Amino acid sequence: MTKKALTALTLTMALAGTASAQQVIFGHGAAPGNPRDVAAMEWAEIFAGCADGATVNVAGSATMGDDVEMLTSASAGIIQVTANSQGPMSQIVPEIGLLGLPFLFPDLPTAWEVMDGEVGQMLDERAQAAGLKILGFWDNGIRHISHMTKNVPEPADLAGMNIRTPPGQMAIDIFTALGASPAPLSFSELPTALQSGVFDGQENPLTNIYSSKIHEITKFITLTGHMYEATPVVAGLSWWSGLDEATQTCALEATAGAGETQRQLSLEAEESLRATMEAEGVTFVEADRDAYIAATASVYDKYAASYPDLVEALRAAVAQ
Template sequence: MTPPRTPGRRDLLRGATLAGLTGLGLSACAGGDGPRRTDSVRIILGHGAAPGNPRSDGALAFQRLVAEKSDGEVEIQILGQESVGSDTEMMVSVAAGTLDMSINSQGPFASYVPEAALIGLPFLFETAEHAYQVLDGEIQDSVAAMSEEKGFHVLGFWDNGMRDISNSVRPIEVPEDLAGLKIRTPDDSMTIDIFAQLGANPTPMAFGELYLGLRQGAVDGQENPVVNIYSSSLHEVQSHVAVTGHKYETNPFVMSTSRWENLDEDIRTIIEESSAEALEEQRRRMGEQSEEIYAEFEELLEVTHPDRGELREATAPVYEQWQQEHPEFFEQINAAAEAVRTDHQESAA
């Protein structure tokens, strides 16, 4: 498992900058016997998505909803496109309390809450909708409880999609076609384990460095939801896409626990309500954009549809490894996924 990274000089300097920004609007939290209200509260939200990506659109929806529900008293300042660091660096800042909140990625989040990595077990979910039904219940409650201990208040699991594979070397038809390919992965132990098991050479790299890495040949390919591939123009430097749906990932929306605890109760309610509504908007846009992009990729790239059964069999050892590491949560999330799958099968019969 990848442990939380110790903040370096770059992180501390970045944190100092964020603290300065945050201090402009957070006088409500300074001094006194407890939180007190001022005319306005500013909350800094960081994310790594490009404009037009559903994560970016969802952040804008959240910003608008908070402003509306608070009559302008609460301002969400959005710092996107990794302008305050990679997802890993933003998680460090949120944990340290120098960044208020982040719509982040599952891998960096799982470096603090290792059980969250099991959401990305290969082929655990058939569709994104299957994942929603599992994650929005007791699974989210369990992960949220673990997160509080690590300094994160979970506001929801946004949709980071079913993930597919692109590369510039050859079409992927069977698992063996991945052998030896240098595939960029996020900083996520589960994804690294999956691609190592498939015989690829998994190469962690910050998302902001990926386009250049693909263009210069530092990596042969990568894996992402097609929405992320398209919004960051990765398809411009790739020639093959394999629709594998090999894993599902969330974008955990987290807030610094210390910041959360210093907010008045009515502001907390506004944030919770706004985040829930923005989540629905983000998921809707993710679904719509995915359908459009799949159709466009059929025209632009060589698209293959490998047999999911073969890929599932090839990645079966990953289940054994993670079951040993987190037996209780492994059983919980697998039971929840199977229950939803069974309900769907019975409804269709």
């Protein structure tokens, strides 16, 4: 276990040791001011207001460990809730990675509508089988590529590029199909890895790039829109199952209410941050979208063979 992970585990156990049934630890990995952080604070306020006598400790900036560690802690009952990430969660619930099929969603509102419907219910059933309860889906944006020294408007521009991806097989498969050399790394370690030259670039939604100051390191951003990623808000199933119906309803209402704020902030950032970052020295270009779509078609073939029902449900929901 790494020193950071050990420190996080010690902190979670200390908090859990003083917690009663009405004390909740809500962990996430985002920086202060990120829409995920803002929404977590709102979640805490709503939940404390409708769950009689409850208090919520919001622990952001990966102080409870990285996303995978927080999911493990939620499953074990050490923390209760985490606003997590699609890639890391797909290591536990592989089906959730299907939300990241390349170029699946044309825009953010379409993704939200799909996740709030039958597809979201199907994913929750699979999560519960793994000891986790999905309270709802917040947003983690449509992802773009940033590079240290150049833009990458054509798939051929990625040949041999060492690119950081989130933990999760979907992103690795996408960038392998594009001819890059992808490697997963937790988001909290990304700035240091970029500065040390481990990677040529990375991919993230503009909100994450800006709030973590990655645009100051990788000053070339290509607007690929290659992949959507959700922020599943996840509770440990043992904690969830021990709640009475009224408190479960409260947790769901807090997730939905804070999620409206989070999604709106994410949408606004997607629309406004390009101008902000250009003023700070970032060079943007549009990708050849048709070329990228053609280059990643094989990814659909792989996942349709493994998860035909969910891939078909996703395609049908988007088409509607």
